[in-house]
Amino acid sequence: MGRKLFCEISPITYCISTQKEIGLRKLKNLRFHSRFARERSEDKLAVRLYRHSSLIRRRLGDVDMRLQENKAVNLALAAPRIDHILVRPGQIFSFWELVGKPSKASGYREGLVISSGRPGKGIGGGMCQFTNLIHWMVLHSDLRVVEHHHHDGVDLFPDFGRVIPFGTGTSILYNYLDYRFLNDSDSTYQLITYVDGEYLCGELRCNQCPSRKYHIECRNEFFSRERDGVYRNNEIYRIAVDPRTGSKITEELLRKNHARIAYDPAGLTVVDCTDHV
Numbered sequence: 001m002g003r004k005l006f007c008e009i010s011p012i013t014y015c016i017s018t019q020k021e022i023g024l025r026k027l028k029n030l031r032f033h034s035r036f037a038r039e040r041s042e043d044k045l046a047v048r049l050y051r052h053s054s055l056i057r058r059r060l061g062d063v064d065m066r067l068q069e070n071k072a073v074n075l076a077l078a079a080p081r082i083d084h085i086l087v088r089p090g091q092i093f094s095f096w097e098l099v100g101k102p103s104k105a106s107g108y109r110e111g112l113v114i115s116s117g118r119p120g121k122g123i124g125g126g127m128c129q130f131t132n133l134i135h136w137m138v139l140h141s142d143l144r145v146v147e148h149h150h151h152d153g154v155d156l157f158p159d160f161g162r163v164i165p166f167g168t169g170t171s172i173l174y175n176y177l178d179y180r181f182l183n184d185s186d187s188t189y190q191l192i193t194y195v196d197g198e199y200l201c202g203e204l205r206c207n208q209c210p211s212r213k214y215h216i217e218c219r220n221e222f223f224s225r226e227r228d229g230v231y232r233n234n235e236i237y238r239i240a241v242d243p244r245t246g247s248k249i250t251e252e253l254l255r256k257n258h259a260r261i262a263y264d265p266a267g268l269t270v271v272d273c274t275d276h277v
Helices: 011-035 065-082 095-099 128-138
Strands: 047-055 085-087 092-094 110-115 118-123 144-147 180-182 189-195 199-206 213-226 229-241 248-261 270-272
Touching: 011 092, 047 128, 065 095, 065 110, 065 128, 065 189, 085 092, 092 095, 095 128, 128 189, 128 199
Parallel strands: 213 270
Antiparallel strands: 047 199, 085 189, 092 180, 110 118, 144 180, 189 199, 213 229, 229 248
16 A cells, blocks of 8 residues: 555645645636636526536435535525626636635535545535536537546446436536636627526526537446446547538547446446456
8 A cells, every 4th residue: 555645644634735725726826817707797698508407406325315405505505606607708717716615604514525536525515516517518519628627437326317428527626626618719608507496507608609519429338347346438429510400510539437336236237347357
């Protein structure tokens, strides 16, 4: 077993490391300060590019459902900080610049967090669901993702009401694991976000019709039994099409996933790959 990192020695060293990373990110943000999107408009932009909703209270293995209830509170606090934000040409959307630090004093509660590939709990937990929603909508646009972190290498929970492919999620942690996208087009974009009690809802809007539309496809999805466990595999593709003719313009592989599952594989169809690994 290798030497522990400084942040792994004790809760105190973890806190010190966290505060160091937060401070470093704040310094780095100074050079982008004028480019961060902060303007809002109560009027919705003319063209709705994409709309999506995400079930808030999901059963995730044996995770305490109280954490899901707390997540509902956290999302309701964060949604207005993003709602109706405009991202003009040349601007950068930063989730944490808009939402700020989740704290108990601000009303945030203890929710589910993922740390080092394991579930835990922390103030403001569950916010990844918010950036998951935003990322899924952004993938259906010309916007360019410039910071995106994953819960790499692990599939923590069996599917429950999944509507988007595994591997298109995000990982965030205030403030140094952020979710950001850049508007390097000549159009203005707008995010509409709100909760309706049961769902986290979002719209991505634009001031003009796009020259292409996007579809996300999951391919080659299967579970494989390997020497050290069962893995979930898939490939995520993004296909751009001409909205007038429906013909394909481009196709790109966004991500190839190979994630060890952390739950009982009973009931899954698993391909035995032990002889090939």
